[in-house]
Amino acid sequence: MKPLKIERIDTFAGHRGAIYALCQGHDSHVFFTAGSDGWVVAWDLQKPDVGKVIAQITGTIYAMVYDATSGILWVGQNFEGIHGILVEDQSRIFSIQIPHLAIYAMEIKHGHVWVGHQDGLITVIDQAAQVIKKRIKSGKSNIRSFCSLPHEEMAVGSSDGYIRIFSFDFSLKNAWLAHTKSIFALIFDASSASVASVGRDAYLNKWDLKGSKIGEGVPAHIYSINALVQSPCGRYFATGSMDKTIKIWEVESLKLLKVIDYARYGGHKNSINRLIWTSYQDLLVSASDDKNISVWKID
Template sequence: MTITVKKADTFGGHRDCVYALESGATPETFFSAGADGLVVRWQLDRPDLGDLIARVPASVYALAFDPADGLLWVGQNYEGVHVIDPNQKKEVCSLKITSAAIFDIQLYRQTAYVALSDGVVVLLNMHDFTVRRHLKASDKSARSISINPVERELAVGYSDHTVRIFDLETNALKHTLAAHTNSVFAVRYSPDFRCLLTAGRDAHLKVWDVEAGYTESHDVVAHLFAINHVTYSPDGRWLATASMDKAVKIWDAATFRLLKVVDRARHAGHGTSVNKLLWTAYQNQLLSGSDDRTISVWEITETGFR
């Protein structure tokens, strides 16, 4: 089995680095944001149709869309969280929860988990927008969050090189993984929640066996420079990594074997750091956002037999 990668489109319009990509209300819809403070809604079937949803006066590293109420959570650096109705293009709520940078927002069961550069993870009530709790386990930045509803656990990657696992109900610290030799930029549970993937500035992709108490099962030197993001394909068979080395790599999710390198030389890829990925259910298209201000759309197809 081999896979083929074809560049389907390029979305331009951002005036600075693209840091955040998030799914929208339909498979062909997604949101983007970045250093220019613009929050834009796009349609994969209408690449010429960019719709400006909001404009904030600082970089946006984090977006989270709640399909239940159709609201978009926007993390504005140094100013807090803005909750926006994309259809009305109106702000529903603004929460000045921090003067720190916001690196990630994840939504689960009426709680918004917000990772901050001062090491705090803030838990917000999505119903009335109040602060439920502060989780403070490090003085270094909390960079990435992933939620495991099966084991009822919350994984957080930090700039102190560790990954910490919290109980999702009691918020108690359950595990501290000395995961990497530098900042952890990405944590991601597998679709079956049996593995936790971690990656970061040391360019290693690590795999942890959740059911075996987070024992390390794989350590892959995956890129030349920092890995900024990790995501799975909708069917869970493949995963993709994005790096400061300008490449996107596609991996077999079962064996962690490298299947394809998507870069400028081979596929007219990005010319600068790739910051964020979004693997959509729309024609299995993979999106990548970069420092080069563009979002590339990749068609991933399988050839041969398994």
């Protein structure tokens, strides 16, 4: 395998606080960010550093997800509920009240929006009707991540270190202890029918869908791993950590291929909270506590 070449091609600035939420938009070159300042900002990789504030919400935003079928951005207002923002004209077309519950994770699957809260609570919302359909109790710890699986199943990662698999009827199908602390991100790798997981214990692990560990797992970072994404080609993972680094891994072997840091590549100066790996020129986008978004070209 040829060595990977890394180049930071842009830094987007404008947020007034840490960035905690990052998601892909309607086109591969469009993405959205949000965080502690309550701003929801749309960015275009074709127009560097020209962000557009499409919503201003009181409080911190930890999670949001874009519905490509309707053009609605679902935004979680912490301890308040969900707001639906029609991206085309920035109008707020609905609000779903979920008072007194933190919102840490969101995922859309088969007509439902899954919302993760504290204390093991999950709210399932009907995507079309925009009403609460189901409440699920998944352990006693905070729900920190979702991952869509085949056969209409959903993987859920929580602060007790467990991965739980729920069926299409919202019943618990399987559960296993995957990490010693919170699980912040999950990825389903279709090529191996496996789930990769990362979390506060700084390990990168792989599992089959029965809960058996694949390999030994990797002590991947010094501190908590907040983000995990897969390249469009499927061959690589990228992890982002509280230790201020991004690392690139081979999916099959979990071999470390590259470390992106401030000293060598002009990376982030603070914790990296979110990543997306876009299909637009295979650009990797990272968001950080340092209020900045960096764009990386990986050849």
